[in-house]
Amino acid sequence: MVRYHYKGGSFSPARLVEHLIAAGEAAPGARGMDVEDVIDQIAGANGIDRATADSTEIPVRQVS
Numbered sequence: 001m002v003r004y005h006y007k008g009g010s011f012s013p014a015r016l017v018e019h020l021i022a023a024g025e026a027a028p029g030a031r032g033m034d035v036e037d038v039i040d041q042i043a044g045a046n047g048i049d050r051a052t053a054d055s056t057e058i059p060v061r062q063v064s
Helices: 013-022 035-045
Strands: 002-006 009-011 060-063
Touching (some): 002 013, 009 013, 013 035
Antiparallel strands (some): 002 009
């Protein structure tokens, strides 16, 4: 099962996209996009390197 950890929360991919939209970090157009593409866009827009970022900066994928 894939989950994403972000700012102390744990989210399924669909819930993460909805959370990011509600928080104003992603546009409503993110619905229907692949969650990894959404995260890549947010990271790029904010100058965040996903390879070195932690879950306080950007959602981090966890596979269990």
